[in-house]
Amino acid sequence: MTSRRAFLGGAGAVAAAAVALPGTAAARPELFFGPHQAGITTPQQGSMQFAVFDATAENREDLIGLMRAWTLAAARLTAGLPADHLGTADAAPPGDSGEAIGLDPARLTLTFGFGPELFLLQGKDRFGIAAERPAALVDLPLFPGDQLETGKTGGAIAVQACADDPQVAFHAVRQLARIGAGAVSLKWTKAGFCAAPRTKGTPRNLMGFKDGTMNPDTADARAMADYVWAGKEGPAWMEGGSYLVARQIRIALQHWDQMRLGFQEQVFGRHKYSGAPLGKTDEFAPLDLDATDAEGDPLIPATAHARLGAPALNGGAQILRRSYSYSDGADFVAERWPPWRQAIEYDAGLMFMAYQKDPRSGFIRIFETMSRLDALNQFTTHVGSGIFACPPGATPGGWLGQGLLG
Numbered sequence: 419m420t421s422r423r424a425f426l427g428g429a430g431a432v433a434a435a436a437v438a439l440p441g442t443a444a445a446r447p448e449l450f451f452g453p454h455q456a457g458i459t460t461p462q463q464g465s466m467q468f469a470v471f472d473a474t475a476e477n478r479e480d481l482i483g484l485m486r487a488w489t490l491a492a493a494r495l496t497a498g499l500p501a502d503h504l505g506t507a508d509a510a511p512p513g514d515s516g517e518a519i520g521l522d523p524a525r526l527t528l529t530f531g532f533g534p535e536l537f538l539l540q541g542k543d544r545f546g547i548a549a550e551r552p553a554a555l556v557d558l559p560l561f562p563g564d565q566l567e568t569g570k571t572g573g574a575i576a577v578q579a580c581a582d583d584p585q586v587a588f589h590a591v592r593q594l595a596r597i598g599a600g601a602v603s604l605k606w607t608k609a610g611f612c613a614a615p616r617t618k619g620t621p622r623n624l625m626g627f628k629d630g631t632m633n634p635d636t637a638d639a640r641a642m643a644d645y646v647w648a649g650k651e652g653p654a655w656m657e658g659g660s661y662l663v664a665r666q667i668r669i670a671l672q673h674w675d676q677m678r679l680g681f682q683e684q685v686f687g688r689h690k691y692s693g694a695p696l697g698k699t700d701e702f703a704p705l706d707l708d709a710t711d712a713e714g715d716p717l718i719p720a721t722a723h724a725r726l727g728a729p730a731l732n733g734g735a736q737i738l739r740r741s742y743s744y745s746d747g748a749d750f751v752a753e754r755w756p757p758w759r760q761a762i763e764y765d766a767g768l769m770f771m772a773y774q775k776d777p778r779s780g781f782i783r784i785f786e787t788m789s790r791l792d793a794l795n796q797f798t799t800h801v802g803s804g805i806f807a808c809p810p811g812a813t814p815g816g817w818l819g820q821g822l823l824g
């Protein structure tokens with residue numbers, strides 16, 4: 419384990435380097451400092467590296483050292499700088515692994531969140547913060563159909579790195595893991611992609627449907643205050659922060675590809691190519707949940723994903739979805755029920771990322787019904803899960819999580 423002295427020494431070196439930040443920023447950076455963390459309402463970048471860490475630090479001081487060092491490194495990386503001075507001494511490891519040297523910052527954002535395990539692990543309050551755990555940071559219930567793998571569930575600290583260049587996103591998480599050695603250890607990572615269409619507009623997921631149409635408008639400050647940013651209802655250290663619910667959802671793509679177009683559209687309650695609600699032509703037309711067809715059946719089926727996600731059916735609940743598709747090769751799948759298939763199938767799907775003011779009135783409220791009734795469930799399996807309290811942004815000179823730990 420890195421000694422505390424070495425750890426803080428590292429942080430000091432980064433601090434010195436960070437003084438040179440203004441003016442040295444390369445093209446197209448996103449701002450790191452601000453009232454909210456970047457990467458939540460930031461227009462979605464093309465790539466994501468999501469990483470969850472276990473906390474191995476033994477005391478609060480070491481955790482503070484970590485968050486200070488990560489804040490400084492994150493500010494540098496976001497600006498397109500190496501995590502630390504590269505160094506030229508043959509005898510010491512370089513201050514950055516180097517694969518982003520010469521690359522554009524590519525709108526890199528780094529978003530940090532604290533999981534329930536940071537506050538209390540096996541009954542132990544290692545960092546003296548158990549009393550500060552927000553009520554909104556609940557343990558997610560087990561939902562019908564969940565097949566969660568322990569290695570991809572829970573965790574103490576999450577980092578969402580997004581950039582328009584996958585190498586930049588990978589590099590950033592790798593530097594944070596390196597800097598955090600001794601205080602955190604990597605639990606799991608997931609790489610995701612989300613291609614913006616040539617003609618702009620809503621990106622599509624691997625099921626071929628536009629995904630994100632009915633998201634609350636990130637330019638609407640009122641909507642963000644109502645649905646995304648934590649306010650005065652919880653602890654002061656979370657004010658201006660947000661809660662992330664992350665779910666790795668595997669999709670049976672080969673099975674889906676055999677479904678008739680009309681059926682695919684019934685599953686979502688939307689037309690595939692335009693993204694419009696069934697019976698409409700405009701993607702952004704409101705869902706008419708009362709509309710019926712010639713037989714008097716609901717035009718948007720009772721089991722349609724869009725109906726079950728609609729605020730009108732969920733007490734007005736809204737969440738900000740910022741998901742990425744993933745593809746991890748292919749593996750053997752055996753179905754013991756009809757159609758009794760055995761085959762090598764894609765291990766691919768959606769890394770579902772949703773930000774909200776309070777998961778109890780957001781994700782949980784919506785997914786309680788969805789997990790039981792959604793026609794989409796025939797094709798999806800939730801295999802990973804995490805909930806994280808993402809504190810507000812840091813101000814220059816300050817550090818992320820200072821309100822909680824400082």
Ligand code: HEM
Pocket residue numbers: 623625627628629630631632633665667669686688705723724725726727728729737767768770781784785788798
């Ligand atoms: C692989 C899994 C999933 C896929 C492929 C998927 C896809 C979609 C699509 C295509 C839409 C319609 C367009 C839009 O409004 O963005 C949609 C809407 C929505 N989805 Fe999902 N989704 C998935 C999982 C989930 C989960 C787990 C939740 C849990 C809360 C969820 C919540 C919503 C909500 C709230 C809406 C908006 C409904 C509305 O306001 O009309 N989705 N999703």
